[in-house]
Amino acid sequence: MTRPYTSPQPDSGQSSSPRSGARRTAAFLVASLIVALLLIVQFVFGMFVNLFVNIPADHPGAHPAGYFSGVVRSVGWALGDGTLWLTLHAALGLLLVLGAAWVVVLSLRAAVPFGRTLSVIGLLAILGAGFNGGSFLNYNNDISSMIMAGLFAVALASYVIGLFMGRRIA
Secondary structure (H helix, E strand, C coil), X not given: CCCCCCCCCCCCCCCCCHHHHHHHHXXXXXXXXXXXXXXXXXXXXXXXXXXXXXXXXXXXXXXXXXXXXXXXXXXXXXXXXXXXXXXXXXXXXXXXXXXXXXXXXXXXXXXXXXXXXXXXXXXXXXXXXXXXXXXXXXXXXHHXXXXXXXXXXXXXXXXXXXXXXXXXXX
């Protein structure tokens, strides 16, 4: 008896073996840990900038007519002409956005309960903190700094909870 012909299914690139699932989960956990550790470094840089760096009131991007164009100019100024600590803080912030986006991509492939939700929350919190950093550079309002710190806590919590949830199934 012959089996009926079925057309080959396209390879999705995902193996269904338990071993590949464990590798995907491990990659998600490692990336989450790296982002969580970088968030702590970013917090220390931010505290240093807050306490010891004087950001001039009139720099490119300060007091802009348009918020987003001001953020772009202010962050560009911070990266190119800011003090060492401000430059490190801004550069690490941009790196964190990329890292958080990568964790979201990895979460789509990992079998971690709530991993997708937590990684998206982490990314959104990092983006929100970054925009409030830009807002602080634009307008020098202390509330922006406070919001940055609060969103740092939300982002860090999302990655720590993701690590905990992922470790329980790994």
